[in-house]
Amino acid sequence: MRTLRHILFAAAATCAALASPAAAERVRDLGAFQSVRGNQLTGYGIVVGLDGTGDDNFAYTAEAMRGVTNRLGFQLPPGVNPALRNAAAVMITADLPAFAKPGQRIDITVSAIGRARSLRGGALIMSPLYGADGQIYAMAQGSLAVGGLGVTGRDGSSLTVNVPTVGRIPEGATVERGVAVAFETQPLLRWNLFQADFLTISRVRDAINSRLPGAASVEDGATLALALPAGADLRAGLMAEIEMLDVNPAEAAARVVVNSRTGTVVISSAVRLAPAAISHGSLVVRVEETPRVVQPEPFGNGRTAVEEDSAVSIEEEGSRVALFEPGASLAEVVDALNMLGTTPSDLVAILEALKQAGSLKAEMLVI
Known part of the structure; x- marks a missing residue:
């Protein structure tokens, strides 16, 4: 009987756990402030120092190399197209975090855009990174870390592991300009749900208003307008408190x-x-075919033939x-x-x- 009571108690506890509502989630896990976000940067550059796996007279690489040598004060003779087996034209991408300041370093990804077979062992020459507004926000340079490997034999056979034409440079770019956020002076701060839901946004509003009465109002199914006192120090503290509030989100749609x-x-x-x-x-x-070979009698005038035998089930x-x-x-x-x-x-x-x-x-x- 004691064992039976233990079993019934465990079963009741399991049922209660299954029937309990979903655990509350933090506001910061449900959405983010509209003005606090990263920005994408892109650039074009040249990777040098390759072991014969570069572009080999790729037109864009040649033009880019001319630009690089001109910046260094050396001009290639007109009409001369350098052999560039040891260089490759690449695209550079990076994410500029929110509140990034000049002098900070960010990671970059370098991808070949021409006929280069591998970027392993190469180094990126100093290249500017541009934002969507066409302004330079960072400068990139450094040695690539490539996780892929490509090998080619004289008979044309090749072996490739992962992708050798894409590499990364940890902290390979230096921020030259920050993006102004001005969150401390905006009349209203806006907070957006990752996935629009009227019930969830209403619950987030109620949680914020219980902490800061009258501060939050719903604009639509994904956006809250927050009226917070001006000032970077005060607003940063209030935003931190709001992000740590617990909210029970609505059940996901079927x-x-x-x-x-x-x-x-x-x-x-x-x-x-x-x-x-x-x-x-x-x-x-099922259709099974079992053809049989039929032989003519000795000294007969018949010919060898194939007799079909089909079985259908x-x-x-x-x-x-x-x-x-x-x-x-x-x-x-x-x-x-x-x-x-x-x-x-x-x-x-x-x-x-x-x-x-x-x-x-x-x-x-x-x-």
Whole structure:
């Protein structure tokens, strides 16, 4: 009896845990302030020092090399096209974090845009990085760290591991100009949900107003307007407090996601089914051909021939019917489909049929 009581107590605790609402999440995990974000930077440059794996007279590389030598005070003779097997034209990308200041360093990614086979062992010559407004925000330079490897034999055979034409330079760019945020002087600060939801945005508003009465108001399904006192020091403290508030987000919408390339099917816990019956089975048709060679009798006038012998059979594997009661849950759906022995492709077909019949109360996304 004591063991039985322990088992019942454990079962009751498990049921209570499963029935409890989802844990609260911090405001900072649900969204972000509109003015506090990073910016993308891009640039064009030359990687030198390659071991014969460069572009080899690629026109853009030659022009870029002329620009580099001109900046250094050396001009190539007109009409001379340098052989550039040891150099490669590259695109440079980087993310400029919010509040980045001149002198700070950021990571950059370098990608070949020409016929270079590998950037391993190369060094990037000083190149400017531009923002969307066309202004220079950082200068990039340094030795590349390439994780890929490419080897080519004299007979044309080759072996490639990962991608040898893309590399990174940790802290390879120096910030020359920061992006003005001016969050301390804006009349209203705006906070945006990562995923729009009216119930979640209302709960975030209520949580903020319980801490700062009247500070937050809803603008739409994803945006809150925050009226906070001016001043960088005061606003930074209030924004930090707001980000650490706990909020219970709304339950995710009922959704079925199908990856048509891999056959992966993901069903959210909010999916429900109206009354429906599903029958699933397979019809197998087998055709077996066993030709036989027929030989003529000795000293006869006949010829050797092939006699066809076909055997056709039809088998229908065991078909089962699953009945769903009103409001069937995800667990019941999965158990029933497993009982039917469905494969991922069959599951997609069944879900599409349920959607067309109006029994599947969920949004279907095919990616």
